[in-house]
């Protein structure tokens with residue numbers, strides 16, 4: 119893989135489209151940024167390498183959305199969780215395929231980059247979801 123891609127949110131979602139979850143690892147201090155950012159908030163370095171991240175996530179917290187923004191209304195109620203991945207990385211994501219009364223803090227779900235219930239209008243961050 120080329121290392122020339124810019125370390126931006128746009129590139130992060132380009133990788134998502136390709137089915138890859140990629141973080142930016144600071145070459146100077148080793149801090150891993152997910153999503154990647156062009157400037158390390160730890161040491162202010164701008165030198166990064168791409169790092170593939172496993173999609174295995176642990177549910178840290180979640181909330182069920184009953185009153186949804188217009189573009190989500192056909193899905194409401196739906197659950198959004200914060201997931202902890204390897205290397206202590208955390209990302210938010212919509213949870214699919216789990217009945218809401220069976221959601222449990224600490225349950226393990228897997229990031230799905232290919233078959234989520236998305237539409238064109240969804241905000242960028244929800245082009246992935248977590249499933250059992």
Ligand SMILES: [Zn+2]
Nearest residue numbers: 144147158161
């Ligand atoms: Zn750094």
